[in-house]
Amino acid sequence: xxxxxxxxxxxxxxxxxxxxxxxxxxxxxxxxxxxxxxxxxxxxxxxxxxxxxxxxxxxxxxxxxxxxxxxxxxxxxxxxxxxxxxxxxxxxxxxxxxxxxxxxxxxxxxxxxxxxxxxxxxxxxxxxxxxxxxxxxxxxxxxxxxxxxxxxxxxxxxxxxxxxxxxxxxxxxxxxxxxxxxxxxxxxxxxxxxxxxxxxxxxxxxxxxxxxxxxxxxxxxxxxxxxxxxxxxxxxxxxxxxxxxxxxxxxxxxxxxxxxxxxxxxxxxxxxxxxxxx
Numbered sequence: 001x002x003x004x005x006x007x008x009x010x011x012x013x014x015x016x017x018x019x020x021x022x023x024x025x026x027x028x029x030x031x032x033x034x035x036x037x038x039x040x041x042x043x044x045x046x047x048x049x050x051x052x053x054x055x056x057x058x059x060x061x062x063x064x065x066x067x068x069x070x071x072x073x074x075x076x077x078x079x080x081x082x083x084x085x086x087x088x089x090x091x092x093x094x095x096x097x098x099x100x101x102x103x104x105x106x107x108x109x110x111x112x113x114x115x116x117x118x119x120x121x122x123x124x125x126x127x128x129x130x131x132x133x134x135x136x137x138x139x140x141x142x143x144x145x146x147x148x149x150x151x152x153x154x155x156x157x158x159x160x161x162x163x164x165x166x167x168x169x170x171x172x173x174x175x176x177x178x179x180x181x182x183x184x185x186x187x188x189x190x191x192x193x194x195x196x197x198x199x200x201x202x203x204x205x206x207x208x209x210x211x212x213x214x215x216x217x218x219x220x221x222x223x224x225x226x227x228x229x230x231x232x233x234x235x236x237x238x239x240x241x242x243x244x245x246x247x248x249x250x251x252x253x254x255x256x257x258x259x260x261x262x263x264x265x266x267x268x269x270x271x272x273x274x275x276x277x278x
Contacts, residue, residue, distance in 0.1 A: 009071045010111050016067060019060035023053065075110040076102055079246065081129055081139060087224035087231065088141060090174065090188060090199050091127070096272065097253035098141075100129045104247035113242060122147065122220055122244065124161070125196030127277050129245040130222075134236055141248060142232050142239075145193065146213065146221030154211040154234060157202050157227065159191070167192045174201055186226075198278050203228035213238075220244075251275045 031050055038047040053061070083096040092098070102108070107117040113131070122128055122144045132138040145159060146152040153160040158168060169190035176186075186201045211234050215221045219238035224230025233239070254272035255264075 006071075006075065007111050009067060009074070013064070013067050013071055016060040016064040019057055020064050023057045023061075027057070028053075071110070074102075076107060078102060080252070081141065081248075083141065087226050087229060088127070088143070089176065089201055089226040089229075091143075091225045091277065092141070092248075092251070093254070093257075093269075093272075095255040095257040095269070096251050097255075098248050098277065099250045099252050100246035101249050102246040105244055108244075113245075115242070115244075122247070123194065123196075124150075125193035125198065127248040128220075128222070128239075129248055130239045131243040131245060133239065133243060136243070139245060140222075142222035142224055142230070143193075143198070144220050145223045145233070146215040148215055148217045148219060150215045150221065152211075152213045152215060152221050154223075159193075159223075161193075168200075171202065186228075196278070198225065201226045201228070248277045250277060 031052075035047040035050040038044075038050055078099050079102055081098050081100055083092045083094055083098065086094050104120060105122060106115045106119040108115050124144055124147060126144050127141065128144055129139055129141045132140045146161065151162050159166040171187040171189045174186040174188035185204060187204055189200055189202060190197055191200050213221055213233070215238060218241045220241075221233045222239055223232045223234065251272050251274070254269040256262075256267040256269055259267065
C-alpha cells in the first residue's frame with residue numbers, strides 16, 4: 001500500500017500538535033504542582049526532575065512548527081517533484097527536479113485535494129502535474145493540449161485543435177546528451193499552442209495514425225512532448241479537474257541518469273539548474 005505523503009504529513013501534524021496541546025493544558029500543570037510540592041519539602045533536585053518534559057512531548061514541541069511550515073508551503077505554495085522518465089523530452093529530462101506552483105489554479109484543501117478557491121484554469125501549452133486517473137497515488141507531468149470543449153485531433157504526427165493545425169517548425173535530427181537511446185532516432189521541432197512555443201520530439205518516419213477526442217467539461221487533454229514515447233491522454237483518457245496538483249514552473253536541480261556509477265557531484269547538470277519550464 002502506498003501512503004500519500006500529504007496524508008502522512010497531516011497525521012504527523014495532528015499527532016505532534018495534539019501531544020503539545022495536551023501537555024500545555026493537562027500534563028504540564030500537573031508536573032508543576034508535583035514540583036512545587038517537592039520544593040516545599042526541600043527536595044530541589046527531585047522538583048527539577050519533576051518539571052522536565054517527557055521526551056515524546058519534547059520532540060513533539062520541537063517538530064510541530066517545522067512540520068506545520070512545511071505542510072503549509074507544500075499544500076498551498078510550491079511542491080517539489082522528480083521527473084521519472086523521458087516522456088517530456090526535450091523540455092524535461094529523467095533526473096530533473098522541479099517545483100510546482102500549487103496556487104496557480106486555486107486553493108485546494110490538503111489531503112482531499114478539493115478546490116476551495118478558484119484562481120485560474122489550465123491553459124493550452126502549460127505543463128501541469130496531476131494525479132494519474134488510473135492510480136491516484138501516482139503523479140504524472142504532461143503538457144495541456146486540450147481544454148474543456150476542445151476538439152482534439154492527432155494525425156500524421158501533427159496536432160489539430162478545433163480544426164486548426166498547431167504550427168510546427170522544421171524538423172531536425174535530435175541527439176540527446178542525456179538519453180543515448182534517443183540519439184539519432186528522433187526529430188526535434190517547435191510547436192505553438194495558443195502562442196506558447198515549446199519543443200517536441202517525434203520519431204523518424206511517417207505515421208498515418210489518427211486519434212480524435214472531444215474534451216468534456218471539467219477535464220483536460222494532455223500529451224507528453226516526447227510524442228512517440230509518452231503514456232498520455234491518447235491512451236487513458238482525460239484529466240479531471242479535481243486531479244490537478246499544480247503548474248510546473250522551475251527546474252531547481254538536475255542529475256544525469258545515464259552514468260549512475262559516477263560521483264554525485266559529477267552527475268549534476270549545472271546548466272539546467274534554475275531553468276524555467278515553458
